[in-house]
Amino acid sequence: MFPIAPELHAAEWLNTAKPLSLQQLRGKVVAIYAFQMLCPGCVSHGIPQAKSIRATFDEKDVAVLGLHSVFEHHAVMNRAALEAFVHEYRIGFPVAIDQPSPHGPIPLTMEEYQLRGTPTLILIDRQGRLRLSHFGRAEDMQVGALIGQLVAEAAPQQAQCDDEACSIR
Amino acid sequence: MFPIAPELHAAEWLNTAKPLSLQQLRGKVVAIYAFQMLCPGCVSHGIPQAKSIRATFDEKDVAVLGLHSVFEHHAVMNRAALEAFVHEYRIGFPVAIDQPSPHGPIPLTMEEYQLRGTPTLILIDRQGRLRLSHFGRAEDMQVGALIGQLVAEAAPQQAQCDDEACSIR
Amino acid sequence: MFPIAPELHAAEWLNTAKPLSLQQLRGKVVAIYAFQMLCPGCVSHGIPQAKSIRATFDEKDVAVLGLHSVFEHHAVMNRAALEAFVHEYRIGFPVAIDQPSPHGPIPLTMEEYQLRGTPTLILIDRQGRLRLSHFGRAEDMQVGALIGQLVAEAAPQQAQCDDEACSIR
Amino acid sequence: MFPIAPELHAAEWLNTAKPLSLQQLRGKVVAIYAFQMLCPGCVSHGIPQAKSIRATFDEKDVAVLGLHSVFEHHAVMNRAALEAFVHEYRIGFPVAIDQPSPHGPIPLTMEEYQLRGTPTLILIDRQGRLRLSHFGRAEDMQVGALIGQLVAEAAPQQAQCDDEACSIR
Numbered sequence: 001m002f003p004i005a006p007e008l009h010a011a012e013w014l015n016t017a018k019p020l021s022l023q024q025l026r027g028k029v030v031a032i033y034a035f036q037m038l039c040p041g042c043v044s045h046g047i048p049q050a051k052s053i054r055a056t057f058d059e060k061d062v063a064v065l066g067l068h069s070v071f072e073h074h075a076v077m078n079r080a081a082l083e084a085f086v087h088e089y090r091i092g093f094p095v096a097i098d099q100p101s102p103h104g105p106i107p108l109t110m111e112e113y114q115l116r117g118t119p120t121l122i123l124i125d126r127q128g129r130l131r132l133s134h135f136g137r138a139e140d141m142q143v144g145a146l147i148g149q150l151v152a153e154a155a156p157q158q159a160q161c162d163d164e165a166c167s168i169r
Numbered sequence: 170m171f172p173i174a175p176e177l178h179a180a181e182w183l184n185t186a187k188p189l190s191l192q193q194l195r196g197k198v199v200a201i202y203a204f205q206m207l208c209p210g211c212v213s214h215g216i217p218q219a220k221s222i223r224a225t226f227d228e229k230d231v232a233v234l235g236l237h238s239v240f241e242h243h244a245v246m247n248r249a250a251l252e253a254f255v256h257e258y259r260i261g262f263p264v265a266i267d268q269p270s271p272h273g274p275i276p277l278t279m280e281e282y283q284l285r286g287t288p289t290l291i292l293i294d295r296q297g298r299l300r301l302s303h304f305g306r307a308e309d310m311q312v313g314a315l316i317g318q319l320v321a322e323a324a325p326q327q328a329q330c331d332d333e334a335c336s337i338r
Numbered sequence: 339m340f341p342i343a344p345e346l347h348a349a350e351w352l353n354t355a356k357p358l359s360l361q362q363l364r365g366k367v368v369a370i371y372a373f374q375m376l377c378p379g380c381v382s383h384g385i386p387q388a389k390s391i392r393a394t395f396d397e398k399d400v401a402v403l404g405l406h407s408v409f410e411h412h413a414v415m416n417r418a419a420l421e422a423f424v425h426e427y428r429i430g431f432p433v434a435i436d437q438p439s440p441h442g443p444i445p446l447t448m449e450e451y452q453l454r455g456t457p458t459l460i461l462i463d464r465q466g467r468l469r470l471s472h473f474g475r476a477e478d479m480q481v482g483a484l485i486g487q488l489v490a491e492a493a494p495q496q497a498q499c500d501d502e503a504c505s506i507r
Numbered sequence: 508m509f510p511i512a513p514e515l516h517a518a519e520w521l522n523t524a525k526p527l528s529l530q531q532l533r534g535k536v537v538a539i540y541a542f543q544m545l546c547p548g549c550v551s552h553g554i555p556q557a558k559s560i561r562a563t564f565d566e567k568d569v570a571v572l573g574l575h576s577v578f579e580h581h582a583v584m585n586r587a588a589l590e591a592f593v594h595e596y597r598i599g600f601p602v603a604i605d606q607p608s609p610h611g612p613i614p615l616t617m618e619e620y621q622l623r624g625t626p627t628l629i630l631i632d633r634q635g636r637l638r639l640s641h642f643g644r645a646e647d648m649q650v651g652a653l654i655g656q657l658v659a660e661a662a663p664q665q666a667q668c669d670d671e672a673c674s675i676r
Binding site: 038039040043044073075076077078080081084085088089 | 545546547550580587591592596
């Protein structure tokens with residue numbers, strides 16, 4: 001019923017020692033904020049809401065990721081500028097830089113997820129399924145309610161297979 | 170582990186044809202806002218948050234109740250004044266008037282729930298158990314998250330008995 | 339060019355030892371906030387703006403007055419209720435209770451000033467002339483700008499007469 | 508009593524066909540907002556307040572200028588980035604880029620005015636005198652009041668001299 005969320009196409013990551021994947025976050029709810037550092041709505045309510053999600057939920061239940069999906073002013077919203085932005089706005093969660101496209105201004109993750117713009121809040125459930133893609137302002141009460149319900153859903157019993165065998169964790 | 174929430178002591182009700190009881194709301198999450206009409210914090214964020222809960226959650230999952238717990242200025246925060254207040258502030262959910270005490274300024278429900286003041290948000294789960302009693306300002310994100318998780322909890326299978334028999338619904 | 343502001347019709351006053359008159363405030367800018375204690379817009383921005391005017395300007399330049407102009411729910415917005423409201427909302431400036439009309443719900447000052455409702459901000463210059471009557475929300479920047487300009491206007495040289503003589507102060 | 512405000516050291520200007528000088532703005536009140544595009548307090552209240560000043564006062568009375576005084580993250584807060592910022596935040600008033608110093612991170616105007624940081628609101632009266640240098644958040648009511656009073660002050664009678672003669676305008 002709900003499609004599995006496709007992997008992020010990240011050119012680089014900030015605030016994390018290693019690149020992250022949705023696959024390895026399976027079992028947690030994942031909240032992804034697609035933003036641009038020069039997008040007024042992202043700065044005034046998207047980023048504060050992302051921080052509020054981070055402050056409200058336990059890291060073992062909910063992962064919060066930023067996704068810097070630049071589709072305009074590419075030259076000035078580069079990695080160095082983003083680093084200064086992340087520092088000044090005290091953003092502590094991992095931020096992926098959406099992979100630029102060789103064919104046009106829309107970066108790859110933004111294109112695959114068919115985002116309409118920034119800010120967009122993407123919610124993925126414990127089973128890795130896409131449950132929300134909301135463009136524009138969302139009320140804190142509604143976002144809290146939705147994530148709260150996703151947190152309460154059971155994590156999948158996953159068959160985990162290695163070269164030797166498969167087991168239910 | 171969680172105690173059953175005691176019944177409200179309501180002298181009267183507004184915005185409902187019949188008095189309500191927690192017993193009859195069993196199976197739903199119940200959010201109760203204890204307030205006073207002349208309490209600035211109640212007016213600036215308690216009442217708006219109660220309305221936001223009402224707008225966010227489905228009535229079949231969450232009941233929202235006001236509880237007018239007057240512990241000061243009793244003479245002027247009477248039923249007629251409360252009716253004008255409820256009208257002007259466009260409060261659509263049922264409001265109980267906390268039963269005045271014959272012994273002092275603290276009304277009976279406020280005393281039994283040991284509330285510290287107004288506004289206080291009380292949350293009761295689908296099984297009728299007291300899960301939160303929060304005095305003062307609460308963030309929308311946190312309130313949404315908590316109610317969202319309570320909504321996701323299973324309703325109790327209740328033995329319902331009438332004169333003839335008992336059955337599991 | 340600007341008409342002299344008519345005197346207030348005050349049934350009673352709060353927060354002042356003696357009744358006040360515009361006549362005796364001549365020489366100061368006078369900011370009057372017409373409000374009702376059960377008017378949501380008055381509580382959320384009118385009263386805070388009145389307090390901000392009081393905090394911004396010097397008392398020797400600007401007088402701030404409340405005017406409780408009740409035109410609905412008369413029975414519950416009485417003097418005792420207003421006293422509780424003034425106490426809970428920490429209103430420190432003088433408040434006049436607009437004189438009820440023997441003929442209808444609109445009190446006398448509200449009628450003479452032809453106010454459209456509450457909140458209304460009335461500004462009177464140092465010469466006692468009516469310079470603004472603004473119904474509804476006004477931006478702080480604009481209100482500050484306007485009062486600042488009125489403050490900068492010269493006070494009138496008044497002929498002050500007593501039983502003995504008249505003199506220019 | 509009040510010192511004449513020193514001229515701005517502008518490397519470049521945005522939103523104006525020609526460079527501006529305080530000298531040529533003499534006769535108007537001048538409000539200058541020193542900011543950095545990656546300064547959270549500048550974005551959340553400094554820039555909105557500057558726009559509110561612009562919207563409140565007449566251009567013939569008050570000039571509003573931005574001053575991009577970069578003292579950190581110099582590499583990424585360059586002219587191209589500022590242009591994107593000015594576009595996205597719909598800034599319509601002229602913006603001067605504070606002249607970088609050959610000796611350190613503090614640009615020249617910031618140093619001469621001894622600014623403590625950004626945002627700083629500088630107010631200059633009709634006679635070109637420095638009347639306010641306020642670092643950090645300022646209330647709209649207070650800023651409106653102060654500019655309103657400066658607007659009400661008389662413009663100077665200036666001796667204007669050309670090659671032929673001097674005259675009082």
